Amino acid sequence: MKFFPSLFEVNGLNFERQGTLVLKGAAFRILSGEYCAIIGPNGGGKTTLVRLLLGLEKPTSGDIKLFGIPQNRFRDWNRIGYVPQRSALVDSTFPATVREVVGMGRYAVRGILGFESRDDKTAISEAMELMGVSDLSDRLIGNLSGGQRQRVMIARALASNPDVLIVDEPNTGVDVESQHRFYELLRTLNRTKKMSILFITHDIGVIAEDITRVLFVNQTVLVSQNPAEMIRCDEMSRLYGTPAHVVSHNH
Amino acid sequence: MLLEMLDYPFMQRAFIAGLMIAVLASLSGSFIVLRRYSLLSETLAHVSLVGVSVGLLFGMSPLWMAVLASLVASWMIEYLRSVHGMYSDSVLAIFLSGSLALAIVIVSMAGSFNASLFSYLFGSILSVSTQDLWVMGIFGSLAMALLLAFFKELYFIAFDEDVARAGGIRVTLLNFMLVSIIAVIIALSIRVVGTLLIGALMVIPPVAAIRFGMGFYPTTLLSIAIALISVVIGLSASYLFSLPSGAAIVLCLLVIFIIALVINRR
Numbered sequence: 265m266k267f268f269p270s271l272f273e274v275n276g277l278n279f280e281r282q283g284t285l286v287l288k289g290a291a292f293r294i295l296s297g298e299y300c301a302i303i304g305p306n307g308g309g310k311t312t313l314v315r316l317l318l319g320l321e322k323p324t325s326g327d328i329k330l331f332g333i334p335q336n337r338f339r340d341w342n343r344i345g346y347v348p349q350r351s352a353l354v355d356s357t358f359p360a361t362v363r364e365v366v367g368m369g370r371y372a373v374r375g376i377l378g379f380e381s382r383d384d385k386t387a388i389s390e391a392m393e394l395m396g397v398s399d400l401s402d403r404l405i406g407n408l409s410g411g412q413r414q415r416v417m418i419a420r421a422l423a424s425n426p427d428v429l430i431v432d433e434p435n436t437g438v439d440v441e442s443q444h445r446f447y448e449l450l451r452t453l454n455r456t457k458k459m460s461i462l463f464i465t466h467d468i469g470v471i472a473e474d475i476t477r478v479l480f481v482n483q484t485v486l487v488s489q490n491p492a493e494m495i496r497c498d499e500m501s502r503l504y505g506t507p508a509h510v511v512s513h514n515h
Numbered sequence: 516m517l518l519e520m521l522d523y524p525f526m527q528r529a530f531i532a533g534l535m536i537a538v539l540a541s542l543s544g545s546f547i548v549l550r551r552y553s554l555l556s557e558t559l560a561h562v563s564l565v566g567v568s569v570g571l572l573f574g575m576s577p578l579w580m581a582v583l584a585s586l587v588a589s590w591m592i593e594y595l596r597s598v599h600g601m602y603s604d605s606v607l608a609i610f611l612s613g614s615l616a617l618a619i620v621i622v623s624m625a626g627s628f629n630a631s632l633f634s635y636l637f638g639s640i641l642s643v644s645t646q647d648l649w650v651m652g653i654f655g656s657l658a659m660a661l662l663l664a665f666f667k668e669l670y671f672i673a674f675d676e677d678v679a680r681a682g683g684i685r686v687t688l689l690n691f692m693l694v695s696i697i698a699v700i701i702a703l704s705i706r707v708v709g710t711l712l713i714g715a716l717m718v719i720p721p722v723a724a725i726r727f728g729m730g731f732y733p734t735t736l737l738s739i740a741i742a743l744i745s746v747v748i749g750l751s752a753s754y755l756f757s758l759p760s761g762a763a764i765v766l767c768l769l770v771i772f773i774i775a776l777v778i779n780r781r
Contacts, residue, residue, distance in 0.1 A: 318681040341683030348677055358549065360674060361730035368671045372683040404728055424682070 269296050270332060271428050271460055272317055274485075277326030279312060286312050290326070290485040294462065296427070299454045300477040302464045308482035310464045311349060314432055317462075318346060331427075342372045345421030347414075349432040349464075354413055356406035362416050363401045366392055369423030387423050395419040395449070411442030418449070428460040429453065443467075450474070520754045528643040529707060529760065533746040535655045536704045536716065541742035542662055543697050544717030545735050548725070549673040554607040555592070555694065557714035559701045562588040562614040564710045566702065567635045568621035577635060578647065581702040581710075582654075588614065589698035593691050638709035638761030651703050658696045665689055670731055707750075709761035716742060719768040723775040741771050 270293050277290035287309045294300050302310050315321040317328060319335055328335040331343065369391065370384045392398045395415040400408065405416060414434055421429060434446070451474050453459040463475075480486040520526045540556075547555050566584030570577030588610055595601045622632060634642045662669070671679040672686055680686040697717070704713045724738035749764030756763075 320677060320680055339683065341681065344681070346678055346681045348675075357725060358674065359725050359729060359731050359734040364670075364730050364732070365674070368667075368674065368679075369682075371667050371671050371679075374667070402730075404730070407728075420678075 270294070271296055271298075271330070272462075273327075273329040273332070274317075275327045277316065277328065278324045279309075279316060279321065280324045281312075285483065287316070287481075287485070288483050290481075292479060292485055292487045294460070294477065297454075297458055297460055298476045299450070299461045299474050300463065300479060301475045302462065302479045302481055303466070304481035310481045311432055313479075313481055313485065314430055314462070314464060318344065318430070342424040343427045345369070345424060345426035345429040347417050347421050347429070347431040347434050349434070354405050358404075358406055360405045361402050362392070362397055362405060362408070363388070365405050365416055366397070366419045366423050369420040373424055387425055391419040391423040394422060409439075411439055411445075414442060414446065418446075422453075426459070428462060430462040432464045433466065447474075517751055517755075520751065525641055525643070526750070526754060528645065528648055529750055530747075531648055532643045532651055532707045533750050533760070533764070534743060535651055536700070536707055536713075537742035537746040538739055539655055539658055539662075539700045540704060540713065540716040541720040541738045542735065543658070543693070543700055545721040545724075545731075545738055546669050546673050546693060547697065548718055548721040552603055552607075553714075553718045554604065554611070555589075555697060556701060556717040558592070558607045558611040558614070559585045559589055559698050560705070560710045560713045561611050561618070563702045563705055564618040564635070565614050565621065567632065567705065567710065568618045568625070571632060572621055572625045577631075578650065578702065578706070581635075581705060582699055584614075585698035585702040586695060589694040590691065593694045597687060597690060634709075635705050636709050636711050637759040638705070638707050638712065638764075639759065643706050647706055654699055654703055658700055661692060661696055665692065669693060707760055708764060709759065712761035712765045715765040715768055716745075719765075719772050720745070723768075723772040726775040726779040728779065741768070745771060 272292075272294040274293070275291050277287060278285070279287040290313065302313065304310050312321060316323055317330070319338075319341075330338045331340065366388050367380070367384070370380070370387060374380065374384060389398070392401065395418055397412065397415050397419055400412060400416070405413060408416065417434070418429075418431070421431075429450075431450070450461050450463065454461050454474065477487065521530070544553075544556065547553055563581040563585045566579075566581035567577040569575070569584070570580035592603075592606050592610055595606045596603045668679070668684050668689055671682070671684060672689060676686055701710075701713050701717075704716070708716055720738040720741040721734070723741055724734045727734070727737060729737070745764050745767035749767045750760055752758055752767070753760040753763040
């Protein structure tokens, strides 16, 4: 597997939805091993930016490269783990066990007609172990708490052993204790396993010590490699256009 | 007496066709139920009726005309839903009422609501020919092979379409494949179950199986078992009491659904 220092490379990215400009002239790079926070006001285009990176939306114009490859020729999607917004909100009657949901993370790796190999089983077990959901293996996903579901969804994203994990405001409906465990996990994945993290959040104070880069998205994308400077209260107030307070938490 | 009915070639054909349809309909139905797309089967069944009417009016094979009409409609529905982003229930409602209206106009042009059309509406165990069995066997095997080959991908899409797409699964292509398979299964099923009742064979088994609160694989197997039991009992009742086969099968499904509901009150 080739190593590309640049995971995401975006140039002149524009995106319009029904005639309204959502993103204008976005240009940035995210490097391997980085912990990048994507912040900005609601409706500013954070989720759209991530969806564009993942190929879920087509840009109006501009270039996106993933691992050095133009997006339309990129095939190794299993190298990117994705935990979408509100992923913890699952249809309570859906017939899926925790093991089945985590196993979905291996489907792209297995290919058509591919049966579950020993490697698949190991990767699934490790992801479940890491997220502390092994004992929930046979439970239906709909019967779990918000925090437990969130851990299952992250385990699914980790099952493909991705190089980068993208998480989009995953704490909706999740209790405070689970949120803290989640932040701790992201830090461990980034520091110990050298996994790159792209994290959409409103709660930047919590991860202030961990992040190496901040993308502030509000139609345009502002990049800062000095997060400490960007998350200063006066700077945040200027960017959001309203008085903002950054609260640092202890892990 | 029950075993005696299997001495008749028409009953043998009806059972072979019915069991094939039970497996295919319940397996493919699981995916549309989980995607809250259940009315697709009902809609395509009504569209098949247009094909049957055209076939009867112009002296062409009603079965092949039903397959053609159902396939074209399934692609149009999926196109409007996925490319134009229209609400799926609205698209289905438009096709359902529109195709029924068209079928009624064609039938009225034929001048009579004949017995042949009646058997296509409600199913008839007498109407399954050996040629029908061959057609069902060939297309059913192809549909089954595709469903099994892409089973895990279709399951992932049903659970979370966006994440499946982000994971590199070709969601649009597989969605078109699934609706095409369902269109063909519905059109092939109308001899035994009838156009107005095939939707139930696709929807009720998975809905009843889901009530038991198991994972997807056991739920799918239970759904197939429910469909098979209903077809066996329904066809037997149809033979014994001279009932339309489709109606007898659907009533069995309903009884099983009510039992599942009572056992699993949540």
